[in-house]
Amino acid sequence: MNAASLVALVMLFAGNAMPTAVAEPVYRHSGTVVAIVDRGMVVEEVGPWKVVNGRTQVRRLVITVPRRTPITGVVRDEEAPSGFVGDFIEVWAGFGDIRLGDFVTVECVHEGARMIARRVTIVELEPAQ
Numbered sequence: 001m002n003a004a005s006l007v008a009l010v011m012l013f014a015g016n017a018m019p020t021a022v023a024e025p026v027y028r029h030s031g032t033v034v035a036i037v038d039r040g041m042v043v044e045e046v047g048p049w050k051v052v053n054g055r056t057q058v059r060r061l062v063i064t065v066p067r068r069t070p071i072t073g074v075v076r077d078e079e080a081p082s083g084f085v086g087d088f089i090e091v092w093a094g095f096g097d098i099r100l101g102d103f104v105t106v107e108c109v110h111e112g113a114r115m116i117a118r119r120v121t122i123v124e125l126e127p128a129q
Contacts, residue, residue: 026118029061030105033098040064041098043106063106065095065117073097075124093122 031045043061050057065071073093080087098104098120107119 024109026107026109028105028107029063029115030103031058031061033100033102033104034060036098036100037062039066039095043104061115063108063115063117065120069117069120071095071097071120071122073122073124098122
């Protein structure tokens with residue numbers, strides 16, 4: 001084996017031993033929007049389900065929503081392409097479409113104590129008009 005082949009072989013094995021980039025874990029939080037703040041929102045989440053003194057406990061989560069975050073709405077459509085009356089369809093939305101009282105699911109990463117949205121889905125249960 002010549003020196004060039006040996007170097008190539010060592011580099012091949014060394015490359016396999018190098019750590020690979022690990023994707024950040026994505027967490028899903030669902031709840032009701034109780035406040036809208038500058039490029040973010042406060043969501044009240046029920047879960048894990050706890051009752052203390054007869055009252056359901058909720059967690060308030062402050063979630064930052066960067067401008068690049070995709071935001072969609074899931075709405076019922078009386079004439080959905082699936083043919084099922086009242087089926088859900090997904091529509092594009094923007095940060096300005098998030099309203100107090102909306103039920104949302106947010107996929108986010110946790111950076112220390114901060115929660116950064118990677119995707120927001122607004123759920124509307126009433127049929128689209």
